[in-house]
Amino acid sequence: MLIEIRDLTKVYDTGKVQVNALRGVDLAVDEGDFVAIMGPSGSGKTTFMNVLGCLDRPTDGSYSFEGRQVETLTDGELADIRNRRMGFVFQNYSLLQQATALHNVELPLLYGHAPNRRKRALEALERLGVAERAHHRPTELSGGQQQRVAIARAIVNEPSIILADEPTGNLDSKTGKEVMGLFCDLNAQGITIVIVTHDDHVAAYCRRLVDFLDGRIVSDNHGAGKCDTAAAGDAGHTPARGIPPQDEPYDDASTEGEVTGQ
Secondary structure (H helix, E strand, O other): OOEEEEEEEEEEEOOOOEEEEEEEEEEEEOOOOEEEEEOOOOOOHHHHHHHHOOOOOOOEEEEEEOOEEHHHOOHHHHHHHHHHOEEEEEOOOOOOOOOOHHHHHHHHHHHOOOOOHHHHHHHHHHHOOOHHHOOOOHHHOOHHHHHHHHHHHHHOOOOOEEEEEOOOOOOOHHHHHHHHHHHHHHHHOOOEEEEEOOOHHHHOOOOEEEEEEOOEEEEEEEOOOHHHHHHOOOOOOOOOOOOOOOOOOOOHHHHOOOOOOO
16 A cells, blocks of 8 residues: 555644645555546645645644655655655646756756766656757747656656646647656556546546545545556557657657647
8 A cells, every 4th residue: 555544634724714624534545546636626635635745744634655654754754755755747847947857857866865867867858758858948848848857857766656736737638648648658657646637638547536525535436547448459549649669759740839838
């Protein structure tokens, strides 16, 4: 079991009013799972992802990650988990604008004092098909290329889980499908993926759909997602492009018409 959460609560106290963002959440996530977190604004899904990603502490309840009780860990231990065991992907890419793609991908390795940083960062960029853009800054990249760089940064430390917050939100539908194809390939390689999304088309790729409402999980459904059907050769689905082989360069023409988010 990768994640086990029991009776998790999160209360924000503004001094005048208390906001119960999470109300007794229970959730277990196995290694290799592919989960979509959905719900309307104010449902608690973003707060839940912040707790899941060790960015915020719960008010009460228990959270076990890889057998460690997260609520008992120090700030330094939480930072180490975020750096070494989790990868993060955001809607707005969250790349340093003055740094090259290569330097952006190197950052988690730098913070973790890892050896062979440049080599590992280049390998991650190559794995995502954007190695030829290694020395370009984000303003010189399309939206799809920026998200590929962000995913390369998320996987460079070989995490056990990727947490993605609306990862296709700034992309056109074609590029969004390509990005979801990347997540399919990473999940097939054994990485657990949890995605927060408002988009039913994105959720359809996942094999598990968890719905939040008023700080509680109101449904938790399991089933085959598009990633599974594409892997099985289902003629009813067109598989996303996914991660190209290392000898296949990324096709710039495929990004034509993307929303860059700049």
